[in-house]
Amino acid sequence: MPEMDGIEAVKKIMAFDSDAKIILCSAMGQQTLVIEAIEACAKDFIVKLFKKDRIKEAIDNIL
């Protein structure tokens, strides 16, 4: 994505509001990046291509 990568975005959002609950959308093959984002306090992730119930489940889990 433009301007910054997902990890940086997670960090910035967390700095802005440490209560933010972030779910990452990721493509296959980016496991290490997702791990990094989780370390940076993202709450959960979903993998493309998404199924409806997976999105719902992830949101239910963090709310």
Next chain:
Amino acid sequence: MSDNNEYLEMFFAESEEYIMVLNDAILKLENNPEDKEVVASLFRAAHSLKGMSATMRFDVLTELTHKIENLMDQVRNNKIDVTTEIIDLLFEGIDYIEEIVKQIKTDGTDNFNLEEYLNKLENKMKQGKEQKVISNEEINYDLDEFESEIISLNEEEKNNIAENKKELDTVYAVNAVLYNGTEFKQVRASMVFKEAKEIGYLFKSVPDIREIEEAKFENNVVKMILISNEPKENIINSLGNITDVVEVNITDIEIELNKNKKTDENKEKNKKNNINKSTSKFEVSSTVRVGIKKLDKLMNMIGELLINKTRLEALNIDSEGFKDILPQLDRVTMELHHTVMQIRMEPIGVMFNRFPRMVRDLSKESQKEIDFIIKGKDTELDRSIIDELGDPLTHLLRNAVDHGIEKPKVRAKKGKDKTGRVELMAYQKGSEIIIEVEDDGAGINIEKLTAKALDKELITQKELEEMDREKKLQLIFEPGLSTTDEVSNVSGRGVGMDVVKRTIKSLDGDIYINSEKEEGTNIIISLPLTLAIQDALMVKIDQEVFAIPLNAISETLKIKSKEIKQVKGNDVIVLRDETIPLIDSRKSLNIEVGDNNYIEREEMSVVIVKSSGKEVGLIVNQLLYQQEIVIKSLSDYLGNVKNISGATIIGDGEVALILDVRDIA
């Protein structure tokens, strides 16, 4: 766009690696169908490839690798037996992957019709499911047992816990079970760890954090020893809240403080371990990929630096400071050169790995039984040389299988073992790397070879009569010679051996063949360790300075004219009972000799060099000094000057030609 290109390049490099891993693993699986580790590595490679292609949006490739991954998953879970059919199916799949990657390279798309193959895969998998329903249940049972098993602790670990836990803490063995279809298991596991660390102190885990980072996490259970003062229910709740965690099992373990008190020193050590454990994070990989072009440029610049250093030395300035700096500069340049050379080195195994598959396919196709042995995979060679060697070696191995090794029946008639042997070896010898391709097949028919050479007018009858056996054998490297009567699709088209020789020569290497009829053929390739910089002996021939690479020289001598003897009208010297022919280097270089024959000189300098597999004495005017030279190739319009392989710049800024002694005899 350039960003995208960078990713594409990474994609190509990595997919090539995975293709190699896959090929290698399938070969191993064929020989050892029960090897679970191989199955797991196959699964992982297919999985990683799938991930990469999905990221790059190559949908066809993604689907193909996904199906292969599924097949491997079934093999892994014992739902399908590894049969020849499965192996062939897998190989076919890898070939498609290779094809698709090639296509992406040419036009950037992965449009490829795979329907037929994918259907075959599907059918195979369906069959597998039907056949092995019962064993499927067995597996589930096994898995259940694995899921309920907790991590075991050794004495030292128990002591460690007992000494460090606080009074209100409980030691829990926690197993978090992930949903079977979990994507990104590694990430889920790391989320479990992260949560666990917030609840208490994560003492130990299976898999451990490093294994997860290395993607060695294959099953569905994350097992932990967790020390915490939270009640069980809270732990189950927090961990159970993580997406995809379907079950959390928890048991508390009683740990007795071992009364045999360890020494204080030991305690200290344990504490240290603790600290290490709690701070260990996901390590970042400590390697980088660098394009070979960048390294070429670096090497070039070091070459320039070296030339300037030599020129500086030649200035011979008489000052204290100058004399201090020179050795320093010398050391730094050498170390720099050495380091870059090291970086460029790669084990030759990266290229050798493609051959077992090829030999297997060829031997199947030609109905031969072949034991293919590879030795010296770890031998290191300059990357650019390795890249160039693939094609020549492919050709030589094909020859060995196609022309060398006989069919089992023929071998049996000859009293040979039914299974033929083809060996590929690499090893270092002095400053050279030797690669040998050897087979115990039919050998080369010299009569047939020379007859063909005569027929094609490559040599005259007179030349032939003067040739010894060894020289006749080397005729095989002449263009247009191929001794098989029938032409197969793999070899025997008469192009090949000359191309092999040309490639090896262009790498500044040499190739040499030995063959005994009915016993087999041995081809020896020698290559310089590195291309760009070499040690050389500087000599004067006539009025000019020439460089002779040290790796071609066996020794230098001074001889008196009376030591020269005559054999068949040629000048020779006898050195330690060996007769060595003498060559006037001026004649080899087409320099006018005139009346100035060397015989009239009282004392002569002779450089004994290895040329075409034997030693000859090269008479030069003067031995000068030894120097590291940077090899510059001659430009095209000067190219292919006989007995000159390139040029270099010497101390005074002059250009010196580099003698190519390999064919001088």
